[in-house]
Amino acid sequence: MMALSKTLLLIGGTSDIGRATALCYAKAGWRILLSARNEEEARRNAEDIAARTGAEVTTHGLDILQTDRFGSFLDNLPQPPDTAVCVVGELGDQVRGQSDLAHATLLVRTNFEGPALLLGAIAEHFLARGSGTIVGVSSVAGDRGRASNYLYGAAKAGFTTFLSGLRNRLAPKGLRVITVKPGFVRTQMTAGMKLPPVLTAEPDEVGRAIFNAAEKGGRDVIYVRRIWQPVMMVIGGIPETIFKRLKL
Numbered sequence: 001m002m003a004l005s006k007t008l009l010l011i012g013g014t015s016d017i018g019r020a021t022a023l024c025y026a027k028a029g030w031r032i033l034l035s036a037r038n039e040e041e042a043r044r045n046a047e048d049i050a051a052r053t054g055a056e057v058t059t060h061g062l063d064i065l066q067t068d069r070f071g072s073f074l075d076n077l078p079q080p081p082d083t084a085v086c087v088v089g090e091l092g093d094q095v096r097g098q099s100d101l102a103h104a105t106l107l108v109r110t111n112f113e114g115p116a117l118l119l120g121a122i123a124e125h126f127l128a129r130g131s132g133t134i135v136g137v138s139s140v141a142g143d144r145g146r147a148s149n150y151l152y153g154a155a156k157a158g159f160t161t162f163l164s165g166l167r168n169r170l171a172p173k174g175l176r177v178i179t180v181k182p183g184f185v186r187t188q189m190t191a192g193m194k195l196p197p198v199l200t201a202e203p204d205e206v207g208r209a210i211f212n213a214a215e216k217g218g219r220d221v222i223y224v225r226r227i228w229q230p231v232m233m234v235i236g237g238i239p240e241t242i243f244k245r246l247k248l
Contacts, residue, residue: 007031009081011062011118012088014041016187017137019049020207021085026055028211033077035062064088064114065106070121083214084122085135086115090152097151104151111155116162123166126175133176133214136163137206140181140223143232146248167220178213179221182206183228201225 008025012018013034022032026049034049036042039061046057062073090110097104119134126132141149142156160179167177184193184200201224209224223229238246 005031006083007033007079007081009033009035009077009084009122011035011064011084011086011115013045013059014038015087015089016203017182017185017206018085018087019045020203021087021210022057022207023049023052024204024207024211025083026050026053026057028215030055031079032057033060033079033081034058035060035073037061037063064118065109067114067117070118074121074125080125080129081122082131083133083135084119085137085210085214086119087137088115089137089139089156091149092152094147094149094151107151108155108158111152112158112162116159119163120166123170123175123177127170127173130173131175133178134163134166134170135178135180135210135214137180137182137210138163140183140228140232143181144236144243148248176214177220178210180206180210180213180224181222181228182209182224185224198227199225199231 008022008030010018010022010032013022013036022034026032032049032055034042034046034057039059042059046059049055050057058078060073060077088110090107092103092107097107115136119136123134136159138160139156141153142160145153163177163179170177182201184195185206186195186200186202206224209222212218213222
């Protein structure tokens with residue numbers, strides 16, 4: 001069991017992956033700071049996690065789109081986190097976003113701008129202290145743009161690149177930055193979608209992958225289902241002259 005003094009900041013505490021990740025850390029004895037836009041739902045998750053594990057779990061309101069409040073949010077946390085995990089994401093509607101600028105803006109800001117700016121602010125706190133681990137949940141959709149979800153994919157590609165650059169900057173200081181690419185996950189966001197079992201992870205599987213990589217040591221970039229790495233290598237290697245004719 002990890003020391004009780006360890007604290008996790010989980011950003012996106014009402015999502016299935018967020019809840020599963022927080023539960024995994026709580027079982028290991030960590031104190032949990034659960035942040036979400038919907039505080040009432042976050043409190044329900046916090047109460048459930050606390051009841052299951054006996055861990056100390058507190059909730060903290062945060063809207064990932066209100067970037068001007070990030071500073072006060074971090075300053076007002078009851079204790080500084082040792083690890084920060086951001087699982088915020090919004091799949092959205094590609095077709096709607098092609099003509100609805102507001103919806104397209106929402107996807108870009110939710111999947112890239114907000115998470116990147118918040119983790120950047122957290123990185124400054126960690127640098128000042130000299131320790132800390134940052135985990136960002138990105139997506140295989142960012143590995144190559146596809147007609148079916150390129151708004152979401154482009155935002156996640158930006159987030160992946162941000163995490164890579166942040167990792168390159170912080171590694172010499174002894175701080176870790178981990179990129180997690182879950183692939184398909186059976187969550188509320190994918191409800192109703194026909195998902196291939198071999199490529200589809202469960203939320204608790206993602207939570208364990210995050211915990212193991214961040215706290216037990218491991219790779220910097222994680223495909224939760226490892227089969228996704230060769231799959232995306234193949235997709236990425238298709239020449240553009242052929243790729244643009246495919247329906248993906």
